[in-house]
Amino acid sequence: MSSNNNKTSSPEPFLMNSGNGTYSYSRNSRFQREALVIIKMMIDEAIAEKLDIQSLSSISKSLRIADLGCSVGPNTFLAMQTLIEAIENKYEAECLKHGYRLPEFQVFFNDHAANDFNTLFSSLPPGKSYFVAGVPGSFHGRLFPESFLHIVYSSFALQWLSQVPEKVLDKDSPAWNKGRIFYTSASDEVANAYAAQFAEDMDNFLKFRAVEMASGGMIFLMVPGVADDCHPSQSGGGWLYDALGSSLMDLANKGLISEAQVDSFNLPVYFASLKEIISSVERNGCFSIVRAKLTDAILGNYDDPVNIQAYALHIRAVVEGSIVKHFGSEIIDDLFDRFFQKLTQVANLDPLSYKGGQIFVALKRK
């Protein structure tokens, strides 16, 4: 058997900006970091209540943790420290009763092969209490041997689809997404094509993790999401990508890029609801749900102009590489200037009309 079941024709991945310069992901990912602080208590509780250290201790002296879609840091280091401290607390609380020894920890940092692993590995925290390894490849395929992992963590990564849904690029399809790069202000056909791709990807993610995880192991997922049954146009975060699409169309109207280039560029990102994620867990059947919650929006104070600058920089850190590949580098500064101006206008809208936030899900392998 091949050790990796990734699709052979996987499209080129969208990569976060590398390094640690002005537009890098490492310097423009504070929303994700703030979100981790919000969910920390839920991680602590889930581990304290549901991690079965008796059965894990009987199968292994070390605990293997994977961060799927870790990017370049530093958020992943904070996340790994949070998990390890919660597990150590659990061991310390129980070792008096049962005589367990603290396990050694090994962290597997996973992302696409072209992710900037150099920045990641050269900025590992000096006092870290775990061994490290890098695992390149898509989490939509197999990454680890059978029953190998004890803890899987993934934050702000599962909203990235394995591909742009084919129909939205097909001129002959009712789901053709002409003049837009995202689904949140598009037709229902476009939104449905994105939803179907997410369901397929989420099913694959759980299918492969079910094979790779030891019984009793736990998964912690955090994704930007939406309230159940809310219309895509109300997605928190959708307004950012809609504003980016509209900025690209402005450049097309000025003749700086072609409209056909915009039509053939769509972002493979989907903001799911808790209902959609739970449906996938139920279809899979290998995990029990420990905790599932949509928490408050992470985008903070919509009236704060400093934050608008931060959103613009964050989106630039996330999509710049893919935009340069598709449209060329000449338009980048003009595009993001226009994008910033649009965000300033959109931010004056009522933030309560957006029904987004972050979804936290804790699962346990049966």
Ligand SMILES: C[S@@+](CC[C@H](N)C(=O)[O-])C[C@H]1O[C@@H](n2cnc3c(N)ncnc32)[C@H](O)[C@@H]1O
């Ligand atoms: C927004 S960043 C989040 C990084 C980090 N987890 C955090 O919370 O700051 C999303 C990361 O997921 C990675 N990613 C997206 N799809 C992936 C896939 N199929 N396999 C592995 N990594 C993926 C991207 O390359 C990117 O580094």
